[in-house]
Amino acid sequence: MSTTGTGGAETQAPYGSGAAQATSRKRVRVHHLRQMKERGEVWPMLTAYDMYVAKIFDDAGIPVMLVGDSASNNVFGYETSLPVTVEELLPLVRAVTRATSRALIIADLPFGSYQASPEQALAASVRFMKEGRAHAVKLEGGRHYAEHVEALVAAGIPVVGHLGFTPQSEHMLGGYRVQGRGDSGEEILADALALERAGACAVVLEMVPASVAKRVTAEVRMPTIGIGAGPDCDAQVLVWQDMAGLRTGSLPRFVKQYAGLAETLSDATRRFAEDVRAGTFPGPEHCFE
Ligand SMILES: Nc1nc(=O)c2c([nH]1)NC[C@@H]1CN(c3ccc(C(=O)N[C@@H](CCC(=O)O)C(=O)O)cc3)CN21
Numbered sequence: 001m002s003t004t005g006t007g008g009a010e011t012q013a014p015y016g017s018g019a020a021q022a023t024s025r026k027r028v029r030v031h032h033l034r035q036m037k038e039r040g041e042v043w044p045m046l047t048a049y050d051m052y053v054a055k056i057f058d059d060a061g062i063p064v065m066l067v068g069d070s071a072s073n074n075v076f077g078y079e080t081s082l083p084v085t086v087e088e089l090l091p092l093v094r095a096v097t098r099a100t101s102r103a104l105i106i107a108d109l110p111f112g113s114y115q116a117s118p119e120q121a122l123a124a125s126v127r128f129m130k131e132g133r134a135h136a137v138k139l140e141g142g143r144h145y146a147e148h149v150e151a152l153v154a155a156g157i158p159v160v161g162h163l164g165f166t167p168q169s170e171h172m173l174g175g176y177r178v179q180g181r182g183d184s185g186e187e188i189l190a191d192a193l194a195l196e197r198a199g200a201c202a203v204v205l206e207m208v209p210a211s212v213a214k215r216v217t218a219e220v221r222m223p224t225i226g227i228g229a230g231p232d233c234d235a236q237v238l239v240w241q242d243m244a245g246l247r248t249g250s251l252p253r254f255v256k257q258y259a260g261l262a263e264t265l266s267d268a269t270r271r272f273a274e275d276v277r278a279g280t281f282p283g284p285e286h287c288f289e
């Protein structure tokens with residue numbers, strides 16, 4: 001059932017440069033991630049937590065979205081990543097998968113839902129795949145989670161790893177700090193290789209020196225997804241509210257703002273409030289006879 005050109009459905013990634021990107025309607029699958037790496041195609045990724053936003057990203061050609069445990073901060077208003085639960089994240093995952101038709105949707109396993117054992121990781125991941133309709137899960141950690149990754153992969157669940165600054169371990173890491181400087185860069189590479197051997201399909205590298213990310217990217221076959229990890233990763237991810245300027249105040253150095261949604265929404269809100277107070281909304285065109 002070949003669809004396009006020379007590649008056919010098995011080898012032609014649904015996204016990519018040129019015509020394939022504009023025309024394909026197929027859902028991205030995990031094997032496409034490695035294909036994009038092999039072709040040298042760098043891809044964009046964003047977090048998403050709800051329907052309208054996920055649909056905009058899907059239509060804009062974002063091939064992979066993450067329903068991050070960063071919903072803890074950016075949806076639920078907790079101070080850190082730690083409090084958010086599977087119960088809180090599941091409906092967000094479900095909304096994002098329901099709202100999209102092309103992007104691959106990754107569910108982030110929250111703190112406490114997988115660390116205890118491969119069995120615990122499997123139980124949480126099955127919920128995200130089954131109830132959330134996610135296409136892959138992500139967990140934080142390196143070689144110590146190789147058995148967890150193996151158990152998930154054996155169950156048919158694609159797994160993304162996450163190394164460098166891992167927010168669920170902020171108390172162990174001593175805050176929001178760059179990881180892998182100096183000799184510890186080797187540890188990150190060793191962890192990435194352990195995850196790959198265990199069957200991970202990609203790995204997030206968060207706040208590591210660009211040189212370390214470049215080296216890891218060269219030495220693993222799975223794609224690396226950078227956030228504060230320099231330009232040589234196979235993909236780049238940002239939290240969408242950071243990218244779009246909905247979150248204001250002091251931002252991490254790795255963020256680039258592409259819009260000012262906070263200001264736009266604040267202006268709209270003030271004008272609505274003004275109109276209501278002045279009696280100029282609703283007008284006749286908003287009323288029924
Ligand atoms: N909105 C949002 N964006 C994120 O990138 C994000 C979340 N939330 N929540 C979960 C984690 C936490 N992350 C963070 C949080 C803070 C810094 C930060 O303050 N970075 C500073 C200090 C770095 C340093 O001192 O070395 C920076 O300037 O980058 C970085 C990543 C990344 N994740």
Ligand SMILES: CC(C)C(=O)C(=O)O
Binds near residue numbers: 239
């Ligand atoms: C920043 C990304 C990689 C993440 O883990 C999250 O949003 O939770």
Ligand SMILES: [Mg+2]
Binds near residue numbers: 068
């Ligand atoms: Mg996360």
